[in-house]
Amino acid sequence: MSRIAVIPGDGIGQEVIAEAQKVLAVALPGYESTEYDLGARLYNRTGEVLPDTVLSELDEHDAILLGAIGDPSVPPGVLERGLLLKLRFEFDQYVNLRPSRLYPGAPTPLADVKPGDIDFVVVREGTEGLYTGAGGNLHTGSAAEIATEESLNTRYGTERVIRDAFERAKRRRGHLTLVHKTNVLVHAGGLWKRTFDEVAAEYPDITTEYQHVDAAAMFLVNRPHTFDVIVTDNLFGDILTDIAAAVTGGIGLAATGSINPDHTHPSTFEPVHGSAPDIAGQGIADPVAAISSTALLLEHLGRNDAAAAVNVAVERELAGRDAGTKIRTGEVGDRVAADVAGQLS
């Protein structure tokens, strides 16, 4: 029996996760879930973000389903670093996966693209680069202040994520793009490019390409259909996946997995959107991204048929909407769950 830790979190996180669980109930019947009350409430009550005991308990699960964290009452960065990034590092979630598909009915800002035109995944490294926290400040607050940030990259870390990306490209359309900034970041760029080229030699059937991050950012806007799988470092991946979300209709629809492909610790699945305190509690948040994140979770647990059913149901849900459609959170979850149940029965 699969054991899922559920962290609804703050604001609309609560609401959308309830719908994701409706879908999970039919897609992964009998799964056991434990709910963890983490986020702004815990922090404001206790000053704690992720107590060690909770971290150990989370570690006993097969996966983590997370809603959204963040509230204006908490200083920016505290929950992000103390919870989201902490899970990525502690649980060695080195594959930060973000699929981008343009669904029928999704509100893309681009002209001249049709549903199906955009369909790629970004494999973002999740445990290295500029995200390690290395760096410091000297003479803080004075005219002489300096501040450093250090990007730390290892052969070990780049090779494993690059291998994961090649495997994904093999299961998709067979095209992999490495994105970095080798013309300026020669040290880390050199490591990434050499590692990529060496691993590529083992995958003669995968076509490969290299793009500088600035060019890739532009191409995601003016020719997103040319991408299949993108592999890149932690910070570049952070930026590129938000561009990807923008061209496919906004972060409101995007889902992400922070994945430990070796299953040595649980992986985290969540919608990309935030806690949206402005619309929380009204039952109008769109749970589609949270539901899509269950598809990634199901895939990670090897339940590919159930994952596919969720994706199909999400696609039908979006196709059935038009510009005037009012979202009722609970109804969306009911509809998608019923669709998934029908497909799997």
Added chain:
Amino acid sequence: MSRIAVIPGDGIGQEVIAEAQKVLAVALPGYESTEYDLGARLYNRTGEVLPDTVLSELDEHDAILLGAIGDPSVPPGVLERGLLLKLRFEFDQYVNLRPSRLYPGAPTPLADVKPGDIDFVVVREGTEGLYTGAGGNLHTGSAAEIATEESLNTRYGTERVIRDAFERAKRRRGHLTLVHKTNVLVHAGGLWKRTFDEVAAEYPDITTEYQHVDAAAMFLVNRPHTFDVIVTDNLFGDILTDIAAAVTGGIGLAATGSINPDHTHPSTFEPVHGSAPDIAGQGIADPVAAISSTALLLEHLGRNDAAAAVNVAVERELAGRDAGTKIRTGEVGDRVAADVAGQLS
């Protein structure tokens, strides 16, 4: 008399700079120019990119007009670092300025935007951050390899570019957005944010905003009309300006200035596009971006009327085109120069 150093460079750089000079001849009558043959040819002949003697000579000029550098025969990065970045650092060009405007007739990939909807400038820091080259590799080529890149930021460097951005916002619509990643890059982000807030107190009439770089990247795609002036660090600026170019019709139309606002050394003005060896020598390259870069050059020299005339002429040139218009490099330059001459006579 203004002294302009001209570096046509490689590929279409030669062709578009000839047109920019036609325009400059009428916009800055009697300017003196010295041409420098830098780029792939010099490198392939001598192994040199920017000899010290040339650097000293360039330093005697009021501004540098550059076409494009780069050729497949030169290893990637050599000319970029040895020439473009070297000029930025040696000549203390700390304001990397990139205006983005959607001109009538320009091929934006966005739906639902009209000319005039997009009109902002990015003030990118040009002499610090991840561009200093600090970092290294250890155990290169082995399984134990590590690579670091260090982002170096000073109060001195952030404050001067932030002040420049506030001044530009004052001359424009009075709105300034700071972009960084303070929730992850706490050291450099802290320095940028504190410096920004302190300088902001001196500009009570400027409305300010802070955005994380991932959010800003998304907003440049799905609500670009909300920006007026953006100030950001070197690497974020590199990425954001390419997104900005994409939404306003591609780097084919974008111009940039690497500016030393204190005039202690010359500033460089250039089109954003590359040397495009595939279409070089055919007289079909669009010189509009190179011509626009002369407008930035004229502004920097205090010739605001002439700069405005060039911008108007470029706008009319683009408005007169449609999807089928064939570019003849020389004809574009003639038309724009004649228009500028008419306006200034």
